[in-house]
Amino acid sequence: MKKYSKPALPLVMLALAMMLLLSACAAGNTAQTSDPSATNKTSVELENMGVKMAFPEAPKRAVTLNQHATEVMLALGLESSMVGTAYLDDQILPKYKAQYDKISVLAGQYPSKEVFMAAAPDFAYAGWQSAFNDKNLGSREELAKQGGLTYVQESSNKPGPTLENVYQDILSIGRIFRVEERAEKLVNDIREQVKSIQTQIGVVEQAPKVFVYDSGEDKPFTAADNYLTSLIEIVKAKNIFDDIDKSFTEVSWEEVVNRNPDVIVILDYGDTSLADKEKLLLSKPALAGVEAIKNKRFIVLPLSAAAEGVRAPIALKTLASGLYPNKVK
Structure with a gap:
């Protein structure tokens, strides 16, 4: 009968080590592609009020100017990305008050340039275009030169805006902050409520x-x-x-x-x-x-x-x- 000799121990250990290494690499690759933060590495490009912008990553130090911009951010759960807010028309929605109270209020209306810059923002989101003029925070171009990206609520600054225009603003903010699913859910929730009201009217x-x-x-x-x-x-x-x-x-x-x-x-x-x-x-x-x-x-x-x-x-x-x-x- 032919006898088979066992391979030398070092060869067995080498083969086993290579198998473990390949398994680790495969696991590492899987973890990398399934990591939600991996999508944040992709730059988001969009045009806002004629200004083309690129966001290599989600802003981390945002300031909101005007109440409706603030409430969009809070509705998307982005209070941890905010370092300041300003210019309420009246009381913040009660459902967002706990989130709002965690954020610094920079001014009752538009903050001065000095107060705004002291917050070290990397992003400013305004409801009205008037936020970015010489009387207030300066132009969007000036802020961009200082490293600050900006967004103006388009639906608030165009003739005859519709609710669809508001949805687009919400979705754009969702893209900028890499919370697209939250933005889509928020828009769909509003759509459902509108549909319910219209059904009641008949x-x-x-x-x-x-x-x-x-x-x-x-x-x-x-x-x-x-x-x-x-x-x-x-x-x-x-x-x-x-x-x-x-x-x-x-x-x-x-x-x-x-x-x-x-x-x-x-x-x-x-x-x-x-x-x-x-x-x-x-x-x-x-x-x-x-x-x-x-x-x-x-x-x-x-x-x-x-x-x-x-x-x-x-x-x-x-x-x-x-x-x-x-x-x-």
């Missing part, structure tokens, strides 16, 4: 006519071709001044009477109280015959709900319940 045979009262005594300041008009349309109503090619504009009381709104939406903010705004509208003799005044049909919206952020469901629910009290509660 069929509307004649769209209610809405006048948005912002401010003004001699002449009213009102919403025209802007986001509020889009929200009003979503709840199957009509802004009586949607034909004016401006975002907000002054009109005459006579024209308000001529267009005879069924409902008046009052924007509640600023130095003039809600009670004083209602008193002014009810005391104007010229408005006595207007349907909304005769029936005292007022809907109150805080300014923050009228901004292009995450409050669309709140604004739409408020509008719908005021327009169709028997359908939407």
